[in-house]
Amino acid sequence: MPQIVCLDMEGVLTPEIWIAFSEATGIPELRRTTRDEPDYDKLMRMRIGVLAEHGLGLADIQRVIGQMRPLPGAKQFLDQLRADQQVIILSDTFYQFAAPLTRQLGQPTLFCNELVIGEEGRVVDYRLRVRDGKRRAVLALKDLGFRVLAAGDSYNDTTMLREADRGVLFRCPDSVSREFPQFRRTETYAELSSALLEPQ
Amino acid sequence: MPQIVCLDMEGVLTPEIWIAFSEATGIPELRRTTRDEPDYDKLMRMRIGVLAEHGLGLADIQRVIGQMRPLPGAKQFLDQLRADQQVIILSDTFYQFAAPLTRQLGQPTLFCNELVIGEEGRVVDYRLRVRDGKRRAVLALKDLGFRVLAAGDSYNDTTMLREADRGVLFRCPDSVSREFPQFRRTETYAELSSALLEPQ
Numbered sequence: 001m002p003q004i005v006c007l008d009m010e011g012v013l014t015p016e017i018w019i020a021f022s023e024a025t026g027i028p029e030l031r032r033t034t035r036d037e038p039d040y041d042k043l044m045r046m047r048i049g050v051l052a053e054h055g056l057g058l059a060d061i062q063r064v065i066g067q068m069r070p071l072p073g074a075k076q077f078l079d080q081l082r083a084d085q086q087v088i089i090l091s092d093t094f095y096q097f098a099a100p101l102t103r104q105l106g107q108p109t110l111f112c113n114e115l116v117i118g119e120e121g122r123v124v125d126y127r128l129r130v131r132d133g134k135r136r137a138v139l140a141l142k143d144l145g146f147r148v149l150a151a152g153d154s155y156n157d158t159t160m161l162r163e164a165d166r167g168v169l170f171r172c173p174d175s176v177s178r179e180f181p182q183f184r185r186t187e188t189y190a191e192l193s194s195a196l197l198e199p200q
Numbered sequence: 201m202p203q204i205v206c207l208d209m210e211g212v213l214t215p216e217i218w219i220a221f222s223e224a225t226g227i228p229e230l231r232r233t234t235r236d237e238p239d240y241d242k243l244m245r246m247r248i249g250v251l252a253e254h255g256l257g258l259a260d261i262q263r264v265i266g267q268m269r270p271l272p273g274a275k276q277f278l279d280q281l282r283a284d285q286q287v288i289i290l291s292d293t294f295y296q297f298a299a300p301l302t303r304q305l306g307q308p309t310l311f312c313n314e315l316v317i318g319e320e321g322r323v324v325d326y327r328l329r330v331r332d333g334k335r336r337a338v339l340a341l342k343d344l345g346f347r348v349l350a351a352g353d354s355y356n357d358t359t360m361l362r363e364a365d366r367g368v369l370f371r372c373p374d375s376v377s378r379e380f381p382q383f384r385r386t387e388t389y390a391e392l393s394s395a396l397l398e399p400q
Contacts, residue, residue: 002295002314002329082307084299095202099284107282109309111344114202129202129345140340144311145329 003147005081005196006138006160009091009110011153012170012192013074014101017065017093018047024064027054034156044126057121058096066100077189078105085197088141090134092156094126111137134160149196151186158183168195203347205281205396206338206360209291209310211353212370213274214301217265217293218247224264227254234356248323257321258296266300277389278305285397288341290334292356294326311337334360349396351386358383368395 010016022030029050037043051061081087091098091112102110111133116125130136138148138160150157150164153172158180161167167183169176170192177185186192210216222230229250237243251261281287291298291312302310311333318324330336338348338360350357350364353372358380361367367383369376370392377385386392 001327002312083303086309086311088309103283106306109286109288111286112202127201133344137344140344144333144337144340146311 001147002086002145003149003165004086004088004141006088006090006134006141006148006150006164007078008134008152008154008157008160008170009089009098009101009112010093012071012151013078013089013105014070015068017068017097017101020068021061021064024067025054025056048123048125051123056123058115058117058123059121061123062096062100065097068101070101070104073189075105077193078108081193081196082106082108086146088137090137090150090160092133132159135163138163151192151196166196166200168192201347202286202345203349203365204286204288204341206288206290206334206341206348206350206364207278208334208352208354208357208360208370209289209298209301209312210293212271212351213278213289213305214270215268217268217297217301220268221261221264224267225254225256244326248325251323256323258315258317258323259321261323262296262300265297268301270301270304273389275305277393278308281393281396282306282308286346288337290337290350290360292333332359335363338363351392351396366396366400368392 007013018030018033022028027050030047032043034040034043078087087108089108089110091110093112094115095112096115098110098112102108113129114127115123116127118124134157138150141148148164149166150160151168151170152161153170155176161183169183169185171187172185184195186195207213218230218233222228227250230247232243234240234243287308289308289310291310293312294315295312296315298310298312302308313329314327315323316325316327334357338350341348348364349366350360351368351370352361353370355376361383369383369385371387372385384395386395
């Protein structure tokens with residue numbers, strides 16, 4: 001059966017974008033995540049407000065993100081994987097944020113979301129493609145006749161890992177690993193490759 | 201709305217593999233296509249039989265296909281497209297055939313089918329992932345919240361083009377263009393890019 005590998009992006013291939021962005025710009029509010037503010041919409045409204053306050057438009061954001069690098073070894077891992085596997089990156093981030101990073105990763109196919117950009121390149125809104133997009137993508141790929149292997153690093157990946165034929169955790173918090181012992185926990189790209197691809 | 205471009209492979213990015221393979225090996229029976237033998241399963245059984253007769257295993261086939269090149273300009277077209285679009289190649293070919301060509305195209309994500317390889321690398325069978333795979337993939341992507349733009353060159357692409365939000369024909373036979381006048385007909389990669397991406 002043909003198989004396809006679905007990878008989370010932030011934490012697996014790249015740093016967490018908002019956190020790195022907060023550090024690069026020195027704006028501490030942008031470090032807040034869904035762990036601090038569980039209401040995602042409220043969190044995004046706050047972020048959009050903060051960007052406006054600091055006069056940061058899309059071009060500024062992309063310039064900052066353009067300085068970021070994929071995680072050490074990520075490009076090589078992905079190149080080797082793509083040499084004989086189909087790969088799709090499933091992420092909750094936005095295309096406009098991801099672009100400077102996916103370019104450095106060799107333009108893998110990415111399913112994520114979109115920021116709405118207004119006059120003078122200001123971020124005015126965001127749009128989620130669908131709810132529970134990662135899990136829905138895995139379901140759709142299975143429905144198209146693929147065996148799906150998936151890897152992610154955090155809570156928001158676990159529905160995708162559960163839906164996949166094989167789910168693997170990569171550099172996850174201990175709490176996630178404890179709660180989901182059914183997913184093999186890996187720390188290096190070599191371990192991740194083996195966990196994804198070796199026959200069970 | 202985020203969009204995704206679905207491209208047929210043979211005829212759009214690469215030569216027709218069986219035809220090129222027939223020429224490279226000098227085996228005329230392998231030139232037969234669904235136009236000569238409308239029963240796809242019968243056609244594939246014939247092909248697998250002919251490969252066996254000539255003692256051609258997977259390694260030989262991949263060596264021959266490894267000599268093939270994408271169509272002139274195809275890699276550049278695809279690189280430019282992937283610089284700011286998500287792209288998936290939808291093909292009726294087999295991963296084992298496509299691999300030497302997709303490698304030269306920068307490893308775009310490919311949805312296609314699988315040959316079943318037996319002892320000593322012999323081709324013993326084939327497996328279709330799903331029926332009507334191209335159209336089903338477009339439907340699934342729309343269901344995941346994507347606007348889908350699609351391009352292909354022949355009859356077997358028209359269900360995919362119809363399902364897409366925008367369908368474009370590339371270097372198609374006159375008969376296909378006459379029967380499907382709703383799809384813009386293009387001949388060069390520049391025309392294809394414009395037809396796919398320009399606002400209507």
